[in-house]
Amino acid sequence: MNNRVISVDIFRGITIVLMILVNTPGTWSSIYAPFLHADWHGYTPTDLVFPFFLFIVGISIVFAYHNREVSGSTYRKITIRSLKLIGLGLFLGAFTLNFPFVKDFENIRFPGVLQRIGVVFFFSSILFMKIHWKALLVVCVAILVGYWLWMGFVPINGVEPTFDRAPHNWANYIDLNVLGIHMWKADYDPEGVLSTLPAIASALFGVFTGLMLKSNKNNKTGLLFGLGIGLLALGYIWDLYFPINKAIWSSSFVLVTAGWANIILSVIYYFSDVKNKKFGGVFKYAGANAITVFFLSSFISKLFGLIKVDGTSLHGWLFKNLYVQDFMALKLSSLLYALTVVTFYVLLAYVLYRKKIFIKV
Structure with missing residues (x-):
């Protein structure tokens, strides 16, 4: 403690x-x-909440596994915890008061907040345990750039893709074809399949912040604040080409939310950990x-x-x-x-x- x-x-x-x-x-x-929540593009204070939690998941991974031996036992515990989170989410989506206390199959929503936390925790933990932070940074950048290129430039059945809420949006298209009727809305799900990929990057930014907090660096408050400002600026620049959007968890959304998370954490850190x-x-x-x-x-x-x-x-x-x-x-x-x-x-x-x-x- x-x-x-x-x-x-x-x-x-x-x-x-x-x-x-x-x-x-x-x-x-x-x-x-x-x-x-924002109707589609853009964001409100409410849109910051979930990515903040994934960011904190990343920080927690560092504190939980920083000195942990890479072993089958550790991977087993990570897997079990991930499955528990996914199971709890599926339970919330399927539960009803009518016996046998499970909704009809066609009415069950498969994705959800806890399911995404479970998946993001699993992949972020494994990546953290397996590779050095510099390689992890390369993976994070590759996820964000790759997602942008996929969403913005790969045609769907010969049709130019869009970032708008439409059938030729890759995130919506994959959700509809993989999840079918088991979504939050008829045409998309904010915790859908493809958008979980950049959500992993949100947790990885938390990992980088966790490593900074664990380090012996001086002036961590300034470093956190500066990192936050830098990510925020990059996010707003990228917004010109890949709009900030929670529903599809755009790469610019990842940067902006990670920026705000670092800024807010720096203020709390200054008063609670520096000034006691x-x-x-x-x-x-x-x-x-x-x-x-x-x-x-x-x-x-x-x-x-x-x-x-x-x-x-x-x-x-x-x-x-x-x-x-x-x-x-x-x-x-x-x-x-x-x-x-x-x-x-x-x-x-x-x-x-x-x-x-x-x-x-």
Whole structure:
């Protein structure tokens, strides 16, 4: 515990809290703009949350496996953890209250947040264990450039490809042909097959940051901040040729989100690890059981949507009867509901932390 970087725990906790906040509004029909995803190109604060978590996954890989012996046992543990994450995600996608508690096959969504975390963790961990960081940097660049060339220049059945939401977008095309009806939308999935490739690069940027934090370099705050600014600038330049887009996880999106992650982490690192200021404890609690808290929030939210009360879902009933008030804007009511949910899980994380219960997936 003495070797932990406090800022990473705090940043992980902030990310989990934001993931729960944006996933559990009172009503999806009334949400403040910053808590919505971009329609397609561009990004909002909400679009930063998931790549931030993958970035932290990369940092965690460094701290978990930096001095670990490369062995079959280590690879087995990595594989088992990845399969657990994928299994939990598939469970969330398939669960229903009707016996035998599994949706009809045609209604199950195969991709998802936990599934992507599992796949990204697996490949990023194996790459980190197998090759030197300089070779890892080459792999990261190759992923981003290769993805851009594939998405932007390889024809689809003789048709020029596009980055827009269309049948001749490579990410959408592959998802439709591989996943079929098992997607979030009829024409694409934001956690789809092809877009998982650049998502691995998001975690690899976290690996590079983790190596920097583990190093003996001076002025890590400045290095993190400078790296963040550099990645942000490169991302915006690349946006001119490959638009920033979360739905297809464009290469410019990877750079911009990694840039913001380093900038934000540098600020937290300065106050928590350099100046030893006592702050962010509430987020540290959530970060200590991040996957557990996120899974519970997703599962309970799903239950609240499935359980019926007076002809509506339990979620809808609670929101309508406790939060919708004549003197309050509906968007504010929706936000207050989400904040209540977040408060509950932060308190749960605090209890787990105080009792020294740390559930590893």
